[in-house]
Amino acid sequence: MMFSDEEVERYARHLVLRELGGPGQQRLKAARVALVGAGGIGAPAALYLAAAGVGALRLIDDDDVALSNLQRQILFDTADIGRPKVEVAAARLAALNPNVAVEPRPVRLDADTVGDLLADVDLVLDGSDSFETRALVGDACIARGLPLVAAALGRWDGQVVLLRGEPCWRCYVPEPPPDAETCARMGVVGALAGVIGSAAALLALRVLAEVGEAPAGEMMLFDGLGWRARTSRIAADPHCPACGGGGLSPG
Template identity: 65%
Template sequence: MSFSPDEVERYARHLVLAEVGGPGQQALSRASVLIVGAGGVGAPAALYLAAAGVGAITLIDHDAVALSNLQRQVLFATSDIGRSKVEAGAERLTALNPHVRVQALEQRITTDNARDLVAAHDLVIDGTDDFETRLTVNAACVAAGRPLVSGALGRWDGQVGVFAGRPCYRCLVSEIPPDAETCARVGVVGALAGVIGSIAALEAIKLITGAGEPLTGRLMIFDGLKGSARTVAVGADPGCPVCSAQAKARENSAT
């Protein structure tokens, strides 16, 4: 595929990068990314993926823009309060880069629709703040063979991990914590969302272009108060009900 003069100028800083260049930018233009949750993580990730020239972006979120979102969800403006997040977000992304095809799905992702939605895309970014949804998205990614970039944050801390087959996110979180924290409960510094969302977008770009070493099977933990980050390996759970050999055997026998 060839780029128009507008695209050549728009992506000029990518095109001169040895790790991206023309082939990498073409890969970005061909790619489709599903962003689950247009919130603190999903909002900045969507902006940077659209700016990078990802060909197709799907936003799925059932929520509306609230005033309390604007402290960290930079995809929206004050005039968007009360509007569907995905509709307002799609408008912003199209305004940022008209070469990107944006689909807005104003709905929840559930066990009923997750597998088909995930399978229709090349990569998934999950920025939701509840474990049930995260585990649902993870199971769909494993079943469809799609890489998952998972981002989460709260207070001054955030984390990003990449899961591609095994280990999966369920290996990291075997059970839903009974006292799971949310930003609404514990708070979050707004700029942290930009850090974590941008890292999630960066990992997606690396996966799509083949540049560098993605965080596959690893979790990067960022401490905003200390200004430090560390990376830990995620071990594969031999008894994981999603990605273990036994789980795959059950899946195959059921189909």
């Protein structure tokens, strides 16, 4: 896969990286990524994936831009209020890097749509804010053998993990918690979304470019209030219905 002169200049800082170089950049150019959610996590992640030269990005989100989004969702501005998030995001990403094919999908991901929405991609990055959606995405990735970068935000804390086979999302969260916190109810500091979204993009780029050892199942936990980070390994559940022999098939 050849690069134009413009691409050589655009990706110059990647091309001289010993660990990435031309072969890694070629892998990025050939890659297709589905981003579930174009909000706090998905916005910075999409910007960095597009800037890095990932060949195709599918943006999945059925929400419109709201004023309350602008405190943390950096793809949008005040003039975008009321417009579909994925349409605004697609235009911004195309302006950032016209070499990237951006596919806006203003569709709610559910049991009926997940199969189509995650078809024909090489990696899924999930920044959704629903435990039900995360479980559906995790199950679909297991069934299709897709690497999944899953990221989430709390009030001052966030987490990012690569899931590839076992352990899977259901090993970590077997059932959605009945009293799950939401950003709307509990709040979230805006800049945290940038930290976690950027970390998710970095992890996805490492997987796609085949750089270093991909730390599957090792969750990075960041505490913005205490200003510290740590890692914790998710334990595989031998009885997990998704990855422990329960026999899920592609939807």
